[in-house]
Amino acid sequence: MAAVGQRRTAGQSAVFFAGAAAIVLWSAGPFLWQLSTSFQLDRALVSSTPSLIPHPFILQHFYNIFAVKHFQLYVLNSTIVALATTFLCLAFGAMAAYALSRLKLRRRFGLLGFILSVSMFPQIAIVGPLYLLASTLGLLDTYEVLVIIYLALGLPLVIWVLFGYFQTIPEDLDEAARIDGAGPFRILLFIIIPLSVPCLVTTGLLAFIAAWNEFMFALALTSTIAHQTVPVGIANFTNLYYVPWGDIAAASVVVTLPLVLLVLFFQRRIIEGLTQGAVKE
Amino acid sequence: MSRTVAVDGVQHAAQPSFALVGAGRIDFAPLLLLLPTAISLGSVSLYPILDGLWLSFHNTTLATRENRFVGWLNYRLLATDPDFWSAWRHTLEFTAISTLAETVIGLGMALLLVEWFAGRGFVRAAMLIPWAMPTVVTSKMFGWLFDGQNGLVNWVLRSLHLIGGNIDWYGSPNTALGTIIVADVWKTAPFMALLLMAGLQTIPGSLLEAARIDGAGAWQTFWRVRLPMLAPILLIAAMFRALDAFRIFDLVYVLTGGGPADSTEVLSTLTYKTLFSALEFGYGSALSTAMFATEALIALGFGIVIVRSMRRQGR
Numbered sequence: 019m020a021a022v023g024q025r026r027t028a029g030q031s032a033v034f035f036a037g038a039a040a041i042v043l044w045s046a047g048p049f050l051w052q053l054s055t056s057f058q059l060d061r062a063l064v065s066s067t068p069s070l071i072p073h074p075f076i077l078q079h080f081y082n083i084f085a086v087k088h089f090q091l092y093v094l095n096s097t098i099v100a101l102a103t104t105f106l107c108l109a110f111g112a113m114a115a116y117a118l119s120r121l122k123l124r125r126r127f128g129l130l131g132f133i134l135s136v137s138m139f140p141q142i143a144i145v146g147p148l149y150l151l152a153s154t155l156g157l158l159d160t161y162e163v164l165v166i167i168y169l170a171l172g173l174p175l176v177i178w179v180l181f182g183y184f185q186t187i188p189e190d191l192d193e194a195a196r197i198d199g200a201g202p203f204r205i206l207l208f209i210i211i212p213l214s215v216p217c218l219v220t221t222g223l224l225a226f227i228a229a230w231n232e233f234m235f236a237l238a239l240t241s242t243i244a245h246q247t248v249p250v251g252i253a254n255f256t257n258l259y260y261v262p263w264g265d266i267a268a269a270s271v272v273v274t275l276p277l278v279l280l281v282l283f284f285q286r287r288i289i290e291g292l293t294q295g296a297v298k299e
Numbered sequence: 300m301s302r303t304v305a306v307d308g309v310q311h312a313a314q315p316s317f318a319l320v321g322a323g324r325i326d327f328a329p330l331l332l333l334l335p336t337a338i339s340l341g342s343v344s345l346y347p348i349l350d351g352l353w354l355s356f357h358n359t360t361l362a363t364r365e366n367r368f369v370g371w372l373n374y375r376l377l378a379t380d381p382d383f384w385s386a387w388r389h390t391l392e393f394t395a396i397s398t399l400a401e402t403v404i405g406l407g408m409a410l411l412l413v414e415w416f417a418g419r420g421f422v423r424a425a426m427l428i429p430w431a432m433p434t435v436v437t438s439k440m441f442g443w444l445f446d447g448q449n450g451l452v453n454w455v456l457r458s459l460h461l462i463g464g465n466i467d468w469y470g471s472p473n474t475a476l477g478t479i480i481v482a483d484v485w486k487t488a489p490f491m492a493l494l495l496m497a498g499l500q501t502i503p504g505s506l507l508e509a510a511r512i513d514g515a516g517a518w519q520t521f522w523r524v525r526l527p528m529l530a531p532i533l534l535i536a537a538m539f540r541a542l543d544a545f546r547i548f549d550l551v552y553v554l555t556g557g558g559p560a561d562s563t564e565v566l567s568t569l570t571y572k573t574l575f576s577a578l579e580f581g582y583g584s585a586l587s588t589a590m591f592a593t594e595a596l597i598a599l600g601f602g603i604v605i606v607r608s609m610r611r612q613g614r
Contacts, residue, residue: 037411038422045425045489049432051451052440064449110335117332133336136344140546140594142567143587144347146574147354151347170343173336202328231433233549234567238575249435253553263443270436277431285424292490293497 049274055267056080063263079268089269091243092251096230096273099161099247103168103229104222110169111176111221112214116206118177119184120192130181137174145238152239159240164247167235172225179224179291183217184210220287227277248273354584361578373585383586385561386569387593389476390545393565394597397483398541402533404484405491410521412492413499426489434486438553441482445469469555472562479550479563487543491536498532499525530608538601545594566590 026034050070055063056079057072083089114133118126148167149158157163187210195205211218233249240246252269255262281288358369377383408426412419429437445452447467456462469478502525510520526533548567551557557564557572570590574583 031416034411034414034416038416038418041408041411041489041492042422042425044485045428048440048444048485049428051444055443068449068451068454110339113332114336117329121329121332123329129333133340136340138542138594138598139344139348140567140587140590142546142548142570143351143584143591144344145571146580146583146587147347147350148343149574150350150580166339167343170339173339177336202332206332227431231435233433233435233552234571237552238571249433249549252433252435252439255439261442261446263446263449266439267443270439274432274436277433278428281427281431282424285420285427288427289423289493289497293494 049278052267052270052274055264056271058264060262060264079262079264080272082262082265083269083272087251087255087265088243089251089272092246092248093272095161095245096247099164099168100226100229102161102165103172104226106165106169107172107176107225108218108222111173111180112206112211112218114173115177115180115184116202116210119181120189120205120210121202130178133174133177137171141171141234145235148235149238157239159242159245161245163239164229164232164236164245167239168229168232171232172228175228176221176225179221180214180217183214187213216287217291220284220291223280223284223288224291227280230273230277351584351587354581355588357581359579359581359584361580366581369581373582374589376582377585377589382561382564382569383589386564386566387589389563390547390565390567390590391593393476393480393483393547394541394544397480397487397544398537400480400484401488401491401540402537404488405495405536406533408489408492409495409499410525412496423493426493428489429486430490432486434549435553437482437486438550441478441485442469442554445478445481469563470559472560475555475559475563479547479554482550482554483544483547487540491540494536495529495533498529498536502528527612531605531612534601534605534608538598538605541597541601542594545590545597566593 054070054072057075057077058069059074059076059078062069062073117123118130123129152158152163157166191209191213192205195209200208230247231249232247233253236247236250237253240250243251248269252266252273255266255269355373356368356370357366358372359366412422432440444450445468447453447465447470450465450468452468453462453465457465466474469475506524506528507520510524515523546567547565548571551563551565551568552571555563557568566586567590570583570586573579573586577583
C-alpha cells in the first residue's frame, strides 16, 4: 500500500525477498530441524556433522513414544480437555457476547473491560487457591478441573472477539425477528450464531490452541497418565541417563503438526481475530 | 413487548430493549446469558485471587497442617528473602530485555511485511508457527538446538569459527538466562510483528504519499510519520508483551528448572516451588501477591506513557 504509484527497483525487490526469506527461516527453521531430528538415528544425532536430511530415515522414535511411552494417552487426554473447553467457551462466550452487544445493559463497556481485566492477573496467583479448592471438592487429577479452569482462562478473549464480530451484524436482522415474536435466546440461536460461523471457527481455534498448550495448571492439578495432558507428558520425557532428543522431537512433531496445519489453513482469519483489538484502537 | 412499542411509540421501536417489558417487570434474559460467564470467572478468577490475598496473611503449610493468621509476617520475611529478590531481578531483567528485543525485531518484520510482495500470505502463515507451538515444545526444541554437546547452534558457531569450543548454553549460569531470552524472542517476535503490521495498515496511504511528495525518504517517513502514528499501538502491544513476559513459567521450568545455581529462577518458578515443593501456601501466596503488585506497577508505567503518546497524537 505504501508502494502506490511507486515502482520498486530490482535492488529493493532483492532486499524484500531476502528479508521475507529470513523471516520464514526464523519462524519455520527450528521446527524443520525438529522434524528432521525425529526421523534420525540417535547415532546420527550425535555425529560430528549434523545432517538436515535424515539418513537413514527411521520411524524408531515414533514407535518409542507410542508403543513404549504410551504417548497416545496424553494425546487423548489433551483432545478431550481441549475439545470440551472449546465447546463450552464458544457456548458461554456467545451468550455473554450477545448480551453485551445487543441487549440493554447498563455499563456494558465497563462490564466488558472488567471481563478482560480479569484475564490480566498472573496465573501463578490463582494456582495455589485453586489447588486447595479442587482438593476440597475431590477434583484433583480429573478432566473436569482442567476444563473448568481453561474455560475461565479462555472466556475473556472469546467474548472480546465475538463481541467485536456481533457488533458488525446489522441490528435490522434481530429487529425483524423480534417483530415476528422471537425472544433473545431464539434470536441468538437461529440468527446470530448461523451468521457467525466463520468467526466461531476462528475463536474456537484460539480457545483450542490455548487449552492444548497450557502447562502450569495441568502440571499442578493432574498427577497420573490417566488425566495428564501433552505438555506435561513432554516435559516429563527424560530418561535416567541421557536426554532422548529423538523421542522428544517425535513427540513435538506429533503435537505441533496438527496445530501448524490448522494455522496454515486458517491464517488469515486467525490474524484478523487476534489483531482485532489493535486495529480498532 | 408489542404493548411497550405501542405505548411508547417511535423511541422504543428505534431502540428496543429486553431490559424492561411492560410496567416494572424486569427481563432476566441479559442476566441469564451472562450467568455462566459470571460463575466461571467468579469461581476460577475472582475467588482464588481474593483467597490468595487471604492466604498471604496466614502461615498455611500443607506439610505441617499449620494454618494460623500471622499478619504481615510473610511480607516481612519476603522483604529480606534473598531468593525472592534474586528471582525478582531475573524476572525484571528477562522482561525488559525480551520485550525490547521482541518489539524492535517485530517492528522490523512488520515494516518489511507491510510493503506488498508476492507470497505474503505464505510468510504470514509461517510466522504463526512459533505462536501456535506449545511453549513446552519450544523449551525442548531450544534445549536440543542449544544442547551443550550436540546442539545445532554450537555446530553452526563452531563451523563459522565464532566460538572455539562448545558452549554449555543453558547449563552455565553466565548464558542460561540469555538462552531463555532467545527462545522467548523466537516465540513471540513474529506475533508482535503481526500485531504491528495490523497497526501499520491503519495509517492512511495518503499520509505516506504526501511525505513522499514532500521529498521524504524511507528513513524520514519512518521516523516522522509511521513511528509517531504507530506509537500508541506499539506501546499497548509492548505493555501486553511485558506483562506476559513477567509471568514466564513454562520456558524456565522445562528448560532449566530455575538453575543452574538459581541463575534463571524467576518469580513464577520460585512461587510454584514454594507452593508445590515446599507446600508453603501462605508464603507462596505472599510471593504471588508481590508479583502482582510489580505487574500493576509495570502496567501503570506503561499506562502513563500510552496516555501521553495518545494526547500528543490527538493534538
